[in-house]
Amino acid sequence: xxxxxxPDSPDELFRKIHSGEVIELGQNTNRLGPPxxxxxxVVRAALEAPYNVYAHxxxxxxxxxxxxxxxxxxxxxxxxxxxxxxxxxxxxxxxFASNGVAVTPDPGYxxxxxxxxAEGVHxxxxxxxxxxxxxxxxxxAVMEEFDGxxxxxxxxxxxxxxxxxxxxxxERELRGLVELAQDADAFLVHDCTYRxxxxxxxxxxxxxxxxxxxxxxxxxxxxxxxxxxGAVIGExxxxxxxxxxxxxxxxxxxxxxxxxxxxLKVRDRWIPRLLREVTRNQRLIKRECEGDGVKIPxxxxxxxxxxxxxxxxxxxxxxxxxxxxxxxxxxxxRTGYYTSPRRGKGFIxxxxxxxREDIERFCEAFNxxxxxxxxx
Numbered sequence: 001x002x003x004x005x006x007p008d009s010p011d012e013l014f015r016k017i018h019s020g021e022v023i024e025l026g027q028n029t030n031r032l033g034p035p036x037x038x039x040x041x042v043v044r045a046a047l048e049a050p051y052n053v054y055a056h057x058x059x060x061x062x063x064x065x066x067x068x069x070x071x072x073x074x075x076x077x078x079x080x081x082x083x084x085x086x087x088x089x090x091x092x093x094x095x096f097a098s099n100g101v102a103v104t105p106d107p108g109y110x111x112x113x114x115x116x117x118a119e120g121v122h123x124x125x126x127x128x129x130x131x132x133x134x135x136x137x138x139x140x141a142v143m144e145e146f147d148g149x150x151x152x153x154x155x156x157x158x159x160x161x162x163x164x165x166x167x168x169x170x171e172r173e174l175r176g177l178v179e180l181a182q183d184a185d186a187f188l189v190h191d192c193t194y195r196x197x198x199x200x201x202x203x204x205x206x207x208x209x210x211x212x213x214x215x216x217x218x219x220x221x222x223x224x225x226x227x228x229x230g231a232v233i234g235e236x237x238x239x240x241x242x243x244x245x246x247x248x249x250x251x252x253x254x255x256x257x258x259x260x261x262x263x264l265k266v267r268d269r270w271i272p273r274l275l276r277e278v279t280r281n282q283r284l285i286k287r288e289c290e291g292d293g294v295k296i297p298x299x300x301x302x303x304x305x306x307x308x309x310x311x312x313x314x315x316x317x318x319x320x321x322x323x324x325x326x327x328x329x330x331x332x333x334r335t336g337y338y339t340s341p342r343r344g345k346g347f348i349x350x351x352x353x354x355x356r357e358d359i360e361r362f363c364e365a366f367n368x369x370x371x372x373x374x375x376x
Contacts, residue, residue, distance in 0.1 A: 004110075005319055005335055007326040017332065023358045026332040028163065028305050030353040032277055033223025035270045038262050042227075045258035055251025058243065059231070063257050066264040067231055071203050071214065078236050081257065083248045085193055085217035085230030090115055092213060092232065093155075094245035096187040097121045100154030103145065105137040107307075107340035109163050109191075121155075128162070129343045135167040135298050136160075139176040150184035158204070161194040164339045164349035166301025168194075171202040178207045188212045193230075196221040196271050197278065198302035209235035213242065220304055220353070221271065222263040227256035274353070278304055281352040281359045288363035294370060304353040307336070308366070311346025316373050318348050324372075329365035331358075 006013055016022040024031065034042075058064070059081025067079045082088040089112055093102075099120040104113055106125035113123050126137050126145045133141040137158055146153070156177055161168040169177075174190065181188040190204035192214055204212040213234035219225035229252065232242050263270075282301055285308070290296055293312035310316055318335040325331045333351075336344030352359055 005337055007319075007323040007332075013332065016330075021330060022326065023331045023354070023361060025351045025354055025358065025362055026334045026349070027225070028220060028303075028351045029225045030220055030223040030274075030304060031355065031358075032274060032353050033221070033270075034259065035222065035263065035266050037266045038222060038224070038259050041262035042255055042259050045255040049254045049258060051254045055254050055257065057246075057249055057251050059252060060254075060257045060261065063261050063264075064231075066261060067216070067233060070264055070267070071206075071233055073203065073206060073233070076209065076235060077205065077233065078239055079231045079233045080239050080243055080246060081252045081260075082230045082232060082246065083252055084219065084228040085191070085215050086111070087247055088215045088230055088232040088242075089189075089191070090247065091242045091245040092187075092189050092215070093119050093121065095241045096189070097155035101152045102155035102157055103137075103142055103153065104157045105159055105162065106342060107162070107164055107336070107344075108159055110339060110341075112157060112191075116157075125342075127342070128165075128167075129297075129340065131297075135165050136162065136169060136173065137177070138173065139180050142177070142180060150180070150186070153184040153186045155186055156181050156184075156188045157191065158188065159191045159193075160202075161192075161198050161302040162298075163194065163303060164305055164307050164334070165298045166194075166197075166303040166306050167298045168198040168200065168302035169202065170200050174202040174204060175207055178204060178212060181211055182208060186211070189215060191215045193217040194220055194303035196267075197275065197304055203233075205234040205238075210238065213238060218260045218263055221267075221274065222260075224256065224259055224263065227253065227259055229253070229256040229260045277356075278353050281354065281356065282306055284356075284359055285350065285352060285363060289366050293374075305349055305351045307347045307349055309347040310370065311343075313374060314346070316370075317345050320373065321348055321366075321369055324369045325362075325365055328369070329361070331362055331365055333362070
């Protein structure tokens with residue numbers, strides 16, 4: 001089963017999303033942003049930024065310093081600004097795991113697994129879709145997958161909070177994985193793209209600067225997905241290894257960097273407002289959609305998406321649910337296969353950083369679709 005199945009051609013899907021024909025709740029983008037100050041910064045940068053010359057290869061110093069302040073790190077650390085977090089993913093894979101062995105969570109962001117395999121990495125998925133492991137990639141989950149033998153392990157890739165589940169780790173839980181990496185003499189990459197939605201925001205590179213880096217994206221919190229701006233944060237010497245494999249050798253879009261600089265400046269005003277909206281939205285989904293064999297395994301989600309599980313009805317396939325929502329109601333969500341080919345038949349992923357009326361339409365449509373499928 002293809003992990004990237006969608007109910008239309010890519011051209012048509014994107015056309016319908018951008019024209020407003022389809023409500024977009026599938027890409028985990030933030031349709032409640034960007035903040036107004038960031039919009040103004042983009043306009044100002046378009047008029048004033050010196051984009052007739054190349055950008056600094058590592059990224060604007062103001063942005064790197066802003067990230068260190070945000071992550072509460074000292075001058076022993078730095079950031080490399082990337083073309084979205086995905087370029088950072090590619091760079092750390094090549095730096096730490098080419099032709100090696102890596103563990104990734106399942107469910108998880110399968111684009112990462114595909115990038116690893118393209119670099120000759122043997123990917124060992126850790127099944128986290130379990131109450132036993134609290135739907136997280138715990139030390140016990142990794143040890144069970146490897147039967148206690150970690151000698152061949154080169155990289156632990158952690159997505160925290162989880163995509164798609166929204167489960168999140170405490171500092172103690174993340175530190176356990178860092179210590180596991182130490183025992184295995186492996187590197188650890190902490191993808192904390194969704195950290196702003198979580199109550200605890202541990203930083204891996206602070207726990208072990210010699211073997212850990214953190215990845216961050218401005219897409220989810222600030223609504224800058226289309227500008228493609230992210231970062232790898234870590235100790236300076238370790239970032240030198242990462243920078244060797246950065247594709248954007250001539251720097252990152254200057255307008256995107258100006259937007260990110262402003263985003264960090266307004267975060268203390270913007271994030272509480274955003275959290276109020278997404279909390280209301282996921283509360284509505286739980287109230288309206290859960291019940292009669294349908295459950296939300298992780299609630300509250302500490303990302304901007306959640307999983308709705310209907311695996312109790314083994315005859316209902318998530319492709320069917322997504323297809324009916326799309327074709328009959330004009331709503332796009334993701335099949336479970338997108339993040340877990342092994343588990344994906346029985347759940348869908350729904351992003352909820354969207355206008356309230358779109359969430360209300362989704363809930364009504366989902367219940368109608370499930371009602372039809374359960375009766376059939």
